[in-house]
Amino acid sequence: MEEFFQHKQILLENDQKDFNFLSPTDIELQASQKFNWLKNDFLANFTIEEMLDYWDVKDSVIHTKLFEVLKKMPKGALLHIHSSTMMHSQEFIDFLKSDSQIYVQLIDEKIILLPNFIENSVPLSEFLKIDGNEKALLDSLEMTRGTSMGLPSERWIKFGQLFSTSAKLFSEKRFRENYFNLAYSQLYEDNIQRVEIRTNFGRTGYIDNGRILTIDEAAESFKTATDRFRSIHNDFSSGFIIACHKLLSRQKVIEAAEDALRLHLLYPDFILGFDIVGEEEQYNETEEIYECVYQVKSKAKENGQDFPMFFHAGEVVSKHAPTIYDAFVLESKRIGHGISLIKHPVLMQIAKTKKITIECCPISNMLLGYVRDLRVHAGLAYLNQGLSVAIGSDAPGLFGYRGVTHDWLWICILWGIDLMQVKRLVKNSIDGCTEPDETRRIWEPKWAEFVNYLANLEI
Numbered sequence: 460m461e462e463f464f465q466h467k468q469i470l471l472e473n474d475q476k477d478f479n480f481l482s483p484t485d486i487e488l489q490a491s492q493k494f495n496w497l498k499n500d501f502l503a504n505f506t507i508e509e510m511l512d513y514w515d516v517k518d519s520v521i522h523t524k525l526f527e528v529l530k531k532m533p534k535g536a537l538l539h540i541h542s543s544t545m546m547h548s549q550e551f552i553d554f555l556k557s558d559s560q561i562y563v564q565l566i567d568e569k570i571i572l573l574p575n576f577i578e579n580s581v582p583l584s585e586f587l588k589i590d591g592n593e594k595a596l597l598d599s600l601e602m603t604r605g606t607s608m609g610l611p612s613e614r615w616i617k618f619g620q621l622f623s624t625s626a627k628l629f630s631e632k633r634f635r636e637n638y639f640n641l642a643y644s645q646l647y648e649d650n651i652q653r654v655e656i657r658t659n660f661g662r663t664g665y666i667d668n669g670r671i672l673t674i675d676e677a678a679e680s681f682k683t684a685t686d687r688f689r690s691i692h693n694d695f696s697s698g699f700i701i702a703c704h705k706l707l708s709r710q711k712v713i714e715a716a717e718d719a720l721r722l723h724l725l726y727p728d729f730i731l732g733f734d735i736v737g738e739e740e741q742y743n744e745t746e747e748i749y750e751c752v753y754q755v756k757s758k759a760k761e762n763g764q765d766f767p768m769f770f771h772a773g774e775v776v777s778k779h780a781p782t783i784y785d786a787f788v789l790e791s792k793r794i795g796h797g798i799s800l801i802k803h804p805v806l807m808q809i810a811k812t813k814k815i816t817i818e819c820c821p822i823s824n825m826l827l828g829y830v831r832d833l834r835v836h837a838g839l840a841y842l843n844q845g846l847s848v849a850i851g852s853d854a855p856g857l858f859g860y861r862g863v864t865h866d867w868l869w870i871c872i873l874w875g876i877d878l879m880q881v882k883r884l885v886k887n888s889i890d891g892c893t894e895p896d897e898t899r900r901i902w903e904p905k906w907a908e909f910v911n912y913l914a915n916l917e918i
C-alpha cells in the first residue's frame with residue numbers, strides 16, 4: 460500500500476515540474492484562496508452542464524462575483540479579435556442610432572448598413588420605426604442558438620453573413636474613428652492593456668465625406684483615432700494586423716501582402732503584419748495563396764526587411780488541413796486558434812522551442828462547432844505542456860458579449876485552472892504581443908493592485 464502511494468506521489472511531483480508553473484508570492488497565495496472560493500461559489504449557482512449551454516447562461520453569469528472579479532483582472536494583451544466585431548451587438552445598434560448618417564439597404568431581404576445615403580437606401584431611424592426591424596437588425600449582427608448548430612461549415616455561412624452586415628460602414632472615416640473610440644473604451648473597461656486587431660484593409664473604397672482616400676490616408680486615419688484614445692488613456696495601446704480573405708485571387712493576395720508590408724515599414728508600431736482569414740477547410744488549392752505571401756516575405760528578407768505573419772491556423776477538426784504547415788513555413792509569430800496543433804507533435808515542439816504564442820479563443824471555438832465541450836479543449840493541454848498559450852475572443856460582438864471576460868470565465872470553470880495558471884496565461888499574452896516590454900511595464904503594477912484587492916475581498 461505504502462509503495463503504491465509513494466510511486467503515485469513521485470509521478471505527481473514530476474508531472475507538476477513539467478507544468479507551466481509560476482511560484483506564487485505570499486499575497487498571491489492569499490488571493491488564490493479567494494479565487495478558489497469564488498469558483499466554488501459560482502459552481503453553487505451554475506452547473507457544468509449549464510456552462511456547456513452557452514446561450515442559456517451568457518447573460519446571467521454577468522451578475523456573479525466571479526465574473527465581476529475577472530472583469531477587474533488586468534488581462535495584459537488581447538491578441539485575437541476582429542475589428543468589426545469588437546462591440547456587443549446591442550450596444551453597437553445603440554451606437555448606430557446616435558449617428559444620423561447611417562442608412563439601410565435591403566439586398567434579397569438581407570440588411571446591409573451604409574455610412575452614407577445611396578439610391579434605394581433608407582435612413583436607419585426610418586427603418587427602425589417598423590415593428591420587428593430592430594430584432595431583425597440584431598439577428599443580422601449576432602449569432603443565436605439556432606445559427607450555432609450543425610457542422611462548422613454550416614455555421615461559417617451564417618458567420619460570414621453577420622460580418623457582411625456592417626462591413627461597408629468601415630469605409631467611412633467619420634464612422635471608423637467614432638467606432639474605434641467606443642470599442643477601445645469597452646476593452647479598456649475590461650482592463651485590457653493592449654489589443655492587436657485583425658482588420659480587412661483593402662486597397663480601395665475608403666472615403667471621407669465623399670472624397671476617396673488612398674490606402675495610406677486610410678491607415679493614417681486609423682492611427683489618428685488610436686492616438687486620440689491613447690492621448691487620454693496612456694495605459695492602453697493597440698496595433699493592427701492586416702487580414703486578407705483566403706478566397707481572393709492570387710493577384711489580390713499579392714497586392715494585399717505588398718500593401719501590408721509597405722504600411723508595416725511606414726508604421727512599424729501600428730501596422731504589425733499580415734494574416735489570411737476565412738474558413739480554413741475551404742482551402743484555395745489552385746491558387747496556393749500562402750506561396751504568394753512567401754514570395755513577398757522572401758523579397759522583403761532579401762532587402763533586409765522583416766515582414767511579420769500572424770496566421771489563423773489549426774482552426775479545424777481534421778488533422779489534414781494544410782494551413783498549419785503554411786503558418787510554420789512562413790514563420791508565423793503567433794498561431795490564431797491552433798486547435799489542431801495538438802495532433803502535430805513535431806509542430807508542437809517547434810512552437811514550444813520558438814515560443815510561438817497560440818491565440819486560443821474558447822467561446823469562438825465552441826460556437827463555431829470545433830470544440831463543443833471546452834473541458835476537452837487543447838488549450839489546457841498546451842498550458843500544461845509549457846507552450847505559450849493566450850486567451851482571445853475573436854468576434855465577441857457576434858457572440859453577444861464584449862471584451863474577453865466571458866472567455867476567461869468559461870475557461871476558469873471548465874478548465875478548472877487556478878489563479879497562478881490564469882497569471883501564466885496573461886503573462887503569455889504579454890510575451891506574445893509585439894510590444895512586450897511596454898505592456899509588461901503597464902500591467903505589473905495593475906496585477907499587484909488586483910491581487911491585493913482579491914486577497915482582501917470580503918466573502
Ligand SMILES: [Zn+2]
Pocket residue numbers: 539541771795853
Ligand atoms: Zn479570428
